Amino acid sequence: MSYLQWSDDLSTGIAVIDSQHKRIIHYINQLEDARSLNEPELVYEVLIHLTDYTLSHFAFEESLMEDAGYVGAEIHAKTHDSFKEKIKSYAERHKGGEDVTEELSKLLNVWLIEHIASDDASYAPAVLNSIPGINSDKKKGWLTSKLHTFFS
Amino acid sequence: MAHIQWTDDLNTDIEVIDKQHKRIVNYINSLEDVKGQNNRAVEEQVLNELVDYTLSHFAFEESLMEDAGYGFINGHKRVHQLFVKRVSGFLQRFKLGEDITEELLTVLKAWLINHIKSDDNDYAEIVRKNLGDMHEKKGDGWLSKSVKKFFG
Numbered sequence: 433m434s435y436l437q438w439s440d441d442l443s444t445g446i447a448v449i450d451s452q453h454k455r456i457i458h459y460i461n462q463l464e465d466a467r468s469l470n471e472p473e474l475v476y477e478v479l480i481h482l483t484d485y486t487l488s489h490f491a492f493e494e495s496l497m498e499d500a501g502y503v504g505a506e507i508h509a510k511t512h513d514s515f516k517e518k519i520k521s522y523a524e525r526h527k528g529g530e531d532v533t534e535e536l537s538k539l540l541n542v543w544l545i546e547h548i549a550s551d552d553a554s555y556a557p558a559v560l561n562s563i564p565g566i567n568s569d570k571k572k573g574w575l576t577s578k579l580h581t582f583f584s
Numbered sequence: 585m586a587h588i589q590w591t592d593d594l595n596t597d598i599e600v601i602d603k604q605h606k607r608i609v610n611y612i613n614s615l616e617d618v619k620g621q622n623n624r625a626v627e628e629q630v631l632n633e634l635v636d637y638t639l640s641h642f643a644f645e646e647s648l649m650e651d652a653g654y655g656f657i658n659g660h661k662r663v664h665q666l667f668v669k670r671v672s673g674f675l676q677r678f679k680l681g682e683d684i685t686e687e688l689l690t691v692l693k694a695w696l697i698n699h700i701k702s703d704d705n706d707y708a709e710i711v712r713k714n715l716g717d718m719h720e721k722k723g724d725g726w727l728s729k730s731v732k733k734f735f736g
Contacts, residue, residue, distance in 0.1 A: 448656055448706035455698065484694045491666045492703070495659040563655035 435461040442549055444556040449496075452489045453548050455481065456540055463537040472526075475533050479523045486516040493552070500562035502555045511551060515543065587613040588693055594700050596708040598715065600727060601648070604641045605700055611637060612692050619685045627685060631678065635671060637735075642668070644734040645704070652714035654707045663703060667695060 436457050443450050459478045466474035490512040497505035518539060522532045588609045595602050611634035618626050642664045649657045674688045718726065 448659075448702065451702040451706065455702070480690050480694050481698065484691070484698060487666060487670070488663050488695065488699065488703075491662045492656075492659040495662040496656065499658055 435464065442544070444552055445560055446496075446556060449493065449552070449556075452485075452492065453552070455485055455489075456544055456548065459485075460537060460540045460544070463533055463540070467533050467537070472531070472533075475526060475531075475536070478536070479519070479526055482519050483523060486512070486519050490516070493555075496559045496562075497555050500555070500558040502558040504551075504554060508551060508555060511547060515547070587616055588696070594697070596700070596704055596712075598648075598708060598712050600731060601645065601704070601708075601711075604637075604644070605696075605704075608634070608638055608641065608696065612689065612696065615685065615692075616689055619689065628678070631675065631685075631688075635675065638671075639668065640734045644731065647730070647734070648711045648715070649707050651718070652707070652711045654710050656706065660703055660707065663699065667699075670695075 438454050438457050442453060444453075459482060462474055462478050466472065466478070490509075494505065494509050494512065497508060502508075522536050522539075526532050590606060590609060594605065596605075611630065615627070615630045615634060618630055621627075646657065646661055646664070649660060654660070670691065671688070674684050674691070677684045678688075715727070
């Protein structure tokens with residue numbers, strides 16, 4: 433069985449956020465297990481953890497964006513709300529006896545690419561700049577790469 | 585559902601915090617034990633003790649983060665506040681006679697494991713260092729005085 437691995441491309445440069453994001457990779461892999469081992473109980477477990485993720489991780493992230501004065505914070509929060517509703521819907525459908533494994537797995541994969549790799553990457557510089565002393569190596573690296581983009 | 589087993593990856597290597605986390609795990613496991621006994625008075629007692637202890641733990645943890653100058657304290661506090669809100673919702677339903685213990689246990693277990701591994705793990709280094717510095721400055725006894733302030 434081949435599991436999805438965390439890639440540095442997904443890193444925001446904020447260790448605690450990356451740690452929270454890695455949970456999505458874990459859930460994608462757990463769903464793969466659920467599918468190949470035919471274990472709906474695993475799907476239930478993923479849905480429980482995803483529900484927690486949508487509440488805890490999103491609250492944490494939104495707090496960071498607000499503190500940083502990130503201009504896209506409101507729109508970002510709306511994307512979170514939409515994902516929360518989708519997870520709620522999958523949880524209800526699973527409770528009703530439906531097999532949502534495939535659809536849920538697709539949703540998480542898309543979320544990884546569209547939201548984590550893109551939307552979350554967008555707020556990272558504002559947050560990194562707003563919190564004194566954190567990830568200072570990453571801040572330097574980010575700035576160097578930005579300079580290269582515009583001035584090489 | 586099984587008890588939570590303490591594993592190495594739940595250690596923050598801050599003795600006072602790990603001790604409190606283990607106590608919360610014990611409360612959750614106690615709730616698991618009383619769940620099937622059909623004794624609401626006992627369930628209510630364990631629930632109240634769990635909530636009271638967790639609130640004190642949050643306040644203590646936040647004071648350690650504040651003293652250490654942990655950059656993501658606001659995000660972390662927001663996650664604590666949201667957790668308190670969620671559990672309060674369950675307590676209200678319990679008081680109205682609903683059987684919520686199974687559902688609450690599922691939420692508690694998922695939340696605690698994810699929160700300790702990601703969020704608490706992130707403050708560990710800076711808090712550990714600050715506690716070491718404080719111990720050097722203030723000597724023995726000051727930490728236990730601080731714990732008493734929150735736990736009585």
